[in-house]
Amino acid sequence: xxxxxxxxxxxxxxxxxxxxxxxxxxxxxxxxxxxxxxxxxxxxxxxxxxxxxxxxxxxxxxxxxxxxxxxxxxxxxxxxxxxxxxxxxxxxxxxxxxxxxxxxxxxxxxxxxxxxxxxxxxxxxxxxxxxxxxxxxxxxxxxxxxxxxxxxxxxxxxxxxxxxxxxxxxxxxxxxxxxxxxxxxxxxxxxxxxxxxxxxxxxxxxxxxxxxxxxxxxxxxx
Amino acid sequence: xxxxxxxxxxxxxxxxxxxxxxxxxxxxxxxxxxxxxxxxxxxxxxxxxxxxxxxxxxxxxxxxxxxxxxxxxxxxxxxxxxxxxxxxxxxxxxxxxxxxxxxxxxxxxxxxxxxxxxxxxxxxxxxxxxxxxxxxxxxxxxxxxxxxxxxxxxxxxxxxxxxxxxxxxxxxxxxxxxxxxxxxxxxxxxxxxxxxxxxxxxxxxxxxxxxxxxxxxxxxxx
DNA sequence: GGGATTAAAATTATCTATAAAATATGGCCG
DNA sequence: CGGCCATATTTTATAGATAATTTTAATCCC
Numbered sequence: 079x080x081x082x083x084x085x086x087x088x089x090x091x092x093x094x095x096x097x098x099x100x101x102x103x104x105x106x107x108x109x110x111x112x113x114x115x116x117x118x119x120x121x122x123x124x125x126x127x128x129x130x131x132x133x134x135x136x137x138x139x140x141x142x143x144x145x146x147x148x149x150x151x152x153x154x155x156x157x158x159x160x161x162x163x164x165x166x167x168x169x170x171x172x173x174x175x176x177x178x179x180x181x182x183x184x185x186x187x188x189x190x191x192x193x194x195x196x197x198x199x200x201x202x203x204x205x206x207x208x209x210x211x212x213x214x215x216x217x218x219x220x221x222x223x224x225x226x227x228x229x230x231x232x233x234x235x236x237x238x239x240x241x242x243x244x245x246x247x248x249x250x251x252x253x254x255x256x257x258x259x260x261x262x263x264x265x266x267x268x269x270x271x272x273x274x275x276x277x278x279x280x281x282x283x284x285x286x287x288x289x290x291x292x293x294x295x296x297x298x299x300x
Numbered sequence: 301x302x303x304x305x306x307x308x309x310x311x312x313x314x315x316x317x318x319x320x321x322x323x324x325x326x327x328x329x330x331x332x333x334x335x336x337x338x339x340x341x342x343x344x345x346x347x348x349x350x351x352x353x354x355x356x357x358x359x360x361x362x363x364x365x366x367x368x369x370x371x372x373x374x375x376x377x378x379x380x381x382x383x384x385x386x387x388x389x390x391x392x393x394x395x396x397x398x399x400x401x402x403x404x405x406x407x408x409x410x411x412x413x414x415x416x417x418x419x420x421x422x423x424x425x426x427x428x429x430x431x432x433x434x435x436x437x438x439x440x441x442x443x444x445x446x447x448x449x450x451x452x453x454x455x456x457x458x459x460x461x462x463x464x465x466x467x468x469x470x471x472x473x474x475x476x477x478x479x480x481x482x483x484x485x486x487x488x489x490x491x492x493x494x495x496x497x498x499x500x501x502x503x504x505x506x507x508x509x510x511x512x513x514x515x516x517x518x519x520x521x522x
Numbered sequence: 523g524g525g526a527t528t529a530a531a532a533t534t535a536t537c538t539a540t541a542a543a544a545t546a547t548g549g550c551c552g
Numbered sequence: 553c554g555g556c557c558a559t560a561t562t563t564t565a566t567a568g569a570t571a572a573t574t575t576t577a578a579t580c581c582c
Contacts, residue, residue, distance in 0.1 A: 112533080143534090163444070346536065
């Protein structure tokens with residue numbers, strides 16, 4: 079990898095933990111005990127503490143001094159909040175990216191959409207989805223904005239995994255195609271508002287719980 | 301203080317460093333040497349490293365592995381970027397805050413504006429300005445959004461200090477008053493777009509450099 | 523038998539020490 | 553006299569150890 083050089087232990091740990099939190103393999107509210115994690119990664123606890131600080135800044139963990147750090151809980155309200163922030167920021171990014179958009183980028187984005195259609199598990203679908211969004215937004219040339227959007231994507235994905243972990247069905251993503259079509263015609267405003275709507279869509283879906291009953295769950299699609 | 305209890309050394313250090321970076325008492329690009337800082341705060345370097353990670357996440361410092369941490373440089377492009385992000389996010393926040401707005405909050409905001417008018421130095425003006433924005437946005441009830449806006453405010457303030465450190469003149473802020481007037485009449489959309497424009501305004505101003513020459517500098521007003 | 527209290531264990535936050543890497547310095551050779 | 557290589561110093565990054573606080577658990581009293 080090209081980033082093998084700037085790979086510090088704290089970075090590796092924070093990425094690994096972020097992945098676990100996002101994929102739901104660690105429950106919300108679960109305690110993250112620095113010594114256990116340090117032992118697992120074969121390091122001391124100092125890089126673990128640094129990783130904690132990054133996760134905290136990303137909103138994936140919350141820390142109470144002297145009482146440890148926990149995986150951040152997330153309510154429907156927070157999911158809506160993240161969705162609205164994404165709508166605002168991705169809309170801005172796409173509007174700025176418009177003038178720099180090329181056909182090559184749109185082709186790559188279309189390929190990413192196809193990859194999402196073909197995927198049979200949440201993980202690869204999420205990967206393709208993120209690729210799509212990143213591709214059409216990167217030309218905005220605003221690194222700070224893109225970094226903020228990336229963090230929001232992580233928070234969204236976390237919810238996506240939680241909601242759809244039990245049953246997952248592949249499906250085509252018409253929204254992505256509509257956005258691409260508008261971009262190809264140079265209709266940036268149309269694409270931007272479609273993207274904003276796409277990202278804010280929060281669906282309801284009955285989910286079977288462990289005890290056999292069904293409850294209303296929420297899911298994002300974008 | 302109420303927060304005296306959750307005050308860890310790393311928090312104290314990160315706050316102190318953030319204040320210095322924002323106020324410009326540390327130059328952009330300057331190296332932050334952990335042992336020196338640790339010695340200054342009478343601590344070891346471990347909490348200093350944790351503070352670095354937080355500053356990095358806030359965009360106030362950049363870290364290259366094995367090569368140390370530096371105060372983040374900021375170009376006009378980055379200032380514009382932050383301004384656009386603030387416009388998008390503060391607009392969103394104000395629209396959400398609208399329904400929860402009360403006359404009491406607007407009165408407090410007006411008082412903050414008056415305090416800004418009366419202030420004779422950048423620091424107290426910035427304080428009043430931040431108070432104003434926070435007051436009218438807090439009712440949105442979206443903690444993550446407010447935290448993101450706060451970080452962007454810090455980045456803005458940093459530029460404000462840098463641009464206006466040499467000569468500062470107190471002035472009335474008509475934009476704040478216009479926003480308040482719209483809010484009092486319940487015209488949330490008018491207020492939100494006024495806020496977005498207000499935040500994106502970047503002015504040019506001749507500034508005398510140390511060598512006596514004048515150069516064009518940029519400044520934000522909100 | 524239940525709630526409160528106290529004692530033990532685990533965990534966090536910090537410091538001191540050590541190893542690895544990068545920058546700066548100085549001498550040597552062309 | 554200038555460029556280059558080797559050494560030395562500075563600085564980062566990690567490890568191991570210590571003190572204080574929180575959590576857990578068991579005991580005692582009501």
